[in-house]
Amino acid sequence: MQKDIQDQPSGSTLAAGGYSHTKATLALAKASFRSIMRSPSAVVFTLAFPLIFILVFGFLGGGGTRIDVGVTPGSDVHNPVIGMLEKTGMIRLVKDKSKAEFDKLLEKGNVDAMIDVHRKVNSAAYSVNVVYTSASRDKGGILKSVLNNVFYDKTLKPTVAEIKESTITGREYKTIDFILPGQLGFSLLSTGVFGTAFVFLSLRQTLVIKRFFATPVKRSSIVIGEGIARIGFALIGALFIILIGHFFFGFTLVHGTLTVVNMLLLATLGVIVFMGFGFIISGIAKNESMVPPISNIITLPQFLLSGTFFSIEAFPNWLQPISRALPLTYLNDAMRKVAFEGLGLWDVKFQIMILLLWGIGIYAVAVKVFKWE
């Protein structure tokens, strides 16, 4: 007998045909994504927690915000600026009061700002003079950005109107605009850290990774596949949080879809950086019960100090440098600037750069401590 003829299709066709690492990576991403979607802890950390906080603060914030703006006696009222302000629905213009009355109201914060519009001399343009009050800083901040929006509108070019502001310093966010980006950042942090740490530790301990190594799959495919799934899941979570915030609690998205896209891009960067913490933890944790304490050491300080609930400015001076060292601070900061102030990604390049630096540092450590078996 020369050689047995196999009665099943030969495996050699497989070996000869090109093996696709992309296919393997995608198969892993799909498996991982299915697994995450069925994992209660992932869903709770990514969606339920942030949504609960948003609900609580959303209702605390009292739903829609109204800003009372006094129109200075003698101001021009039949002009595009006032018209646009009335159209926003957020601003109630208070007219027909004397200068003295307004001053009192302004002092008490019963009106949030005064506006004075005049046609410029020898010009078609208008000059807008706004006075804010320290008695109502947050609403003043909103008005400021509403005005910015109005002037951003192309029907009102600076040639038509220019804005003159007497600024007071203060917080410039309404509750949801402050809380949502913070919760989003924290959701990304926990998804990246806890999820990654648990998955890689358990895959290693249950020899799932070892079994993978008996297939032609590359190590990079395992990491990338897992990363794709986690980023995908985190982005779906982020989108969900943003949309709920926007449609139910009036979360401001200055440029609509473009803002959402920018936020999701920031979210992607954030998750990738935070996943690095997860890789490190999966490498140093000896067993699954060590994952939560180590993860908490990383996530809790950022939860408290990175401006998730309170503005960093509210912290004592000695604490602020610590806050300013944390990566979540910069993600939160960038998110708020993009969402509320309508900045583009290039405008938050400083925050992005700090995140990237963190990313490089984290992954340099991760490469050293990560264990495959």
Added chain:
Amino acid sequence: METKKAIISVKDLVKKYDDFVAVQGLSFEVYEHEIFGLLGPNGAGKTTTLEIIETLRAKTSGDIIVDGFSVDKHAQNIKQIIGVQLQAAGYYPNLNLVELIELFAGLYGADIKPMEMLEKVNLQDKAKAKYKALSGGQKQRFSIATTLINQPKIIFLDEPTTGLDPQARRNLWDLIIEIRNAGTTVVITTHYMDEAEQLCDRVAFVERGQIIALDTPDNLIDKLVSSGFERKKEVKKANLEDVFINLTGREWRE
């Protein structure tokens, strides 16, 4: 007797851990289409040897050729023609059997129908079940199904029957013989000598990292008998396992 073609050849394999020599100079060949057993006590180096051949572990020295591929240079080619069942390996969490098979199909780059794979090991009824929810015998059969996805030339089974009841064990033997009859070479480790005797065409005894005997089970028994060995007790025509199977029935339950 026909001349056998070696599909695996191991020469002077040595594996040292820091101060411990797990494998010291193993040499053996596995022929095409046979069921080859690696037998020996725990810690003898069976699993280490297997994992080195499977390209999962680096060796200290020695040569290993698997179907013409060297483990040093062509690990990737070897991975594509072997199927591996690890001792006590788990599977990706939260996925059902069909999804797990799909995952492995992707990892191997194999185009297969998951249900057909499950039918091969008689698990089609459990397609939507999670791996964790399977019985011991079902888990082992599923593990074997994952080794067949890339239509391998050789499969490695590391103690596949440990912890199974007699019915499940016999059921698994039938499956392994079926796979061999379909043209696949099988390398298996086990602690059960009755299993090796029934299942294996040839067996190697490993002790302290060395092979101390290698032959067909028949020849090994004959040699021992011809050396004057006698069992202390008269051998009966049946043993307790036969009694167990006779009383509880051959058919297999979950």
